[in-house]
Amino acid sequence: MKQYYGDKCRKSRVIEGAYEAEDFFPDLGSGGKWLFFTAAPLMDDDKKIAGAIETLQDATERRRAEEALRDSEKRYRTLLDFAPYPIVVFTLEGKVSYLNPAFTEVFGWSLGELEAEPSLMSRPAWSVRQPRRSNDF
Numbered sequence: 001m002k003q004y005y006g007d008k009c010r011k012s013r014v015i016e017g018a019y020e021a022e023d024f025f026p027d028l029g030s031g032g033k034w035l036f037f038t039a040a041p042l043m044d045d046d047k048k049i050a051g052a053i054e055t056l057q058d059a060t061e062r063r064r065a066e067e068a069l070r071d072s073e074k075r076y077r078t079l080l081d082f083a084p085y086p087i088v089v090f091t092l093e094g095k096v097s098y099l100n101p102a103f104t105e106v107f108g109w110s111l112g113e114l115e116a117e118p119s120l121m122s123r124p125a126w127s128v129r130q131p132r133r134s135n136d137f
Contacts, residue, residue, distance in 0.1 A: 015040045022059055034059040088121075096121065 005021040012018035018040035026032040036059040042051040080087050086103035090096055096114040104110055114120055 012038060012040070017041050029060075032060075034063040094118075 005023060008023055009019050009021040012020050015038065018038050020036070020038045022034065022036045024032055024034050028035075036057045037054060039052050039054045041049045042053055044050040080089075080098070080100045083100055084102055086106045087098075087100040088096055088103055089098035095118060096111065099109070099111045099114065109120055
């Protein structure tokens with residue numbers, strides 16, 4: 001499989017001696033199909049390869065959903081990046097995962113600073129650093 005699929009192929013973490021790959025086959029169906037497949041050797045009693053078992057799984061819908069999600073994330077990131085209001089996004093665990101440029105401009109904190117020192121977000125508003133302005137000397 002390695003000779004046909006190169007870097008798209010990897011050893012299976014589940015089946016000893018098996019390989020897995022995922023690739024696009026443009027001639028399948030209308031518009032092509034993404035297939036995830038596994039190939040595992042069949043051994044005879046003398047531990048010699050007597051054949052192979054292959055499984056194929058249509059991964060087209062998952063791939064399309066992943067692409068749609070990436071496109072959606074890109075649109076929302078663009079929207080947030082250009083919003084004139086400070087925006088901060090937290091994970092479910094309460095960690096900062098995103099700041100828009102307006103947030104950094106107003107509060108003076110970068111994403112890296114808040115990731116390194118999460119307690120900054122719990123400080124009172126009067127202790128917030130003043131942002132640098134281009135006309136400050």
